[in-house]
Amino acid sequence: METLHIYHINDLHSHFSNWPKAMKIIEDARKKHANSYEQMLFFDIGDHVDRVHPMSEATLGKANVQLLNEAQVDGVTIGNNEGITLAFEDLDALYEHANFPVIVANLFYTNDERPHWAKPYKIITTANGMKIGVTAVTAFFHKFYEILGWSLEDPFIALQNVLFELRKQVDVIILLSHLGIHDDEKIAQAYPDVDVILGAHTHHILPEGKYIEDTLLCGAGKFGQYVGHVELLLDYRTRSIVRKQAELIDVQLAKEHKYTAQLLDSIAEKEMIHLNRKVAVLHEDLEVDWFDESPFALTLASALKDWCNSDIGMINSGVLLESLSAGVVTWADVHKICPHPINPCTVDLRGDELKEVILHANTKEVQELEVKGFGFRGKVMGRMVYSGVEWKYEVLSDGKEHIRNIKINGEPLNMDKCYKVATIDMFTFGNLYPAIRHATEKHFFMPEFLRDVLAWRLKRM
Numbered sequence: 001m002e003t004l005h006i007y008h009i010n011d012l013h014s015h016f017s018n019w020p021k022a023m024k025i026i027e028d029a030r031k032k033h034a035n036s037y038e039q040m041l042f043f044d045i046g047d048h049v050d051r052v053h054p055m056s057e058a059t060l061g062k063a064n065v066q067l068l069n070e071a072q073v074d075g076v077t078i079g080n081n082e083g084i085t086l087a088f089e090d091l092d093a094l095y096e097h098a099n100f101p102v103i104v105a106n107l108f109y110t111n112d113e114r115p116h117w118a119k120p121y122k123i124i125t126t127a128n129g130m131k132i133g134v135t136a137v138t139a140f141f142h143k144f145y146e147i148l149g150w151s152l153e154d155p156f157i158a159l160q161n162v163l164f165e166l167r168k169q170v171d172v173i174i175l176l177s178h179l180g181i182h183d184d185e186k187i188a189q190a191y192p193d194v195d196v197i198l199g200a201h202t203h204h205i206l207p208e209g210k211y212i213e214d215t216l217l218c219g220a221g222k223f224g225q226y227v228g229h230v231e232l233l234l235d236y237r238t239r240s241i242v243r244k245q246a247e248l249i250d251v252q253l254a255k256e257h258k259y260t261a262q263l264l265d266s267i268a269e270k271e272m273i274h275l276n277r278k279v280a281v282l283h284e285d286l287e288v289d290w291f292d293e294s295p296f297a298l299t300l301a302s303a304l305k306d307w308c309n310s311d312i313g314m315i316n317s318g319v320l321l322e323s324l325s326a327g328v329v330t331w332a333d334v335h336k337i338c339p340h341p342i343n344p345c346t347v348d349l350r351g352d353e354l355k356e357v358i359l360h361a362n363t364k365e366v367q368e369l370e371v372k373g374f375g376f377r378g379k380v381m382g383r384m385v386y387s388g389v390e391w392k393y394e395v396l397s398d399g400k401e402h403i404r405n406i407k408i409n410g411e412p413l414n415m416d417k418c419y420k421v422a423t424i425d426m427f428t429f430g431n432l433y434p435a436i437r438h439a440t441e442k443h444f445f446m447p448e449f450l451r452d453v454l455a456w457r458l459k460r461m
Contacts, residue, residue: 010045010200014053018224046079046178077136106158133170188212209246290382303457308422318382348441
């Protein structure tokens, strides 16, 4: 018999405050298992990078790779934050100095060749000759990958093809899955050859794992809250797994790895200078108010309308985290105010659909909504502001203000006319605005973020 220990972390999203503690857990585990002559592996399951953090923004994710090198990971896969928040050339160069394999089976160049920096699987041989196959797939945001110049295969098809090749060569199959818990469950049911799924994307927490048939599903939450640990007891004579069990280790119970903390400080000091480049000079303050029309939000709505060449600009005030003071504006200022990995987009809406959106956005419930996910890194939705839209309020018997006489660029709203609305991609994902989500004509601008549009306008003020 031999014991194989597998440690995993996922969806760090550049929350580096937890990373030194996670690395202390990994270092202590390496020493412990080495003293017991037991083998250990360590994997990252994607979304390690998040450009919400200034250090990841300044280095376009290469600081994250430097940390993973220092962590001596045995392999990583990519999440959507690596895959679709970086320009093609930036993702293609992200891992050029990586000392670890990047495993992803469903990503290709448009000529159907695999990226030079990626492999569909890796085979690891244990001390007693057991063959461990490790493969990985990432979330199927194929339309966004295509816009950026990549080709993304359906992860289930890619996995099926890899398993056909892999199962002949190995005794154990481990899947690094950046698909989410629901797809992990489907994989466990459809592909019993997969012994362990190390999960990510939906930030699920499985304290002791979850079994579906004989497949063990694992998930370690988000932001480095936990380090996952899977223990496999292997019989190298029968070339089979005798026992598998999972646990989560709370990083708050660990001390900091001092060198990792120092490395983070060193990288920050060296790289943050890239964010200090001048973007513009403002002659007056730009104020934002999350719950009222404000000059800053109106400026951004106008910028969206012009940059996207649309009929209307529409933005929620909550995307601007702070006001902007007069004087020199640096990229660090722009990033601090608008850190979201959110892309501009245009959506074609009929007049009646646009009215529905305007009325819904004007409700107190929507304005005070605390938004999680969809790339939003703010606190609340805030008031929706527009460029090219105006209306009058009428106080009715209920004592509330109701929108009346909506005009688009000075003309009465035509319920049957199609309007091109410039807004942000997060409204196309959730159920907040069904008319936007289900619109048949959408155009996403990538790799530009909302802050690129903001910087574009500031330079012209």
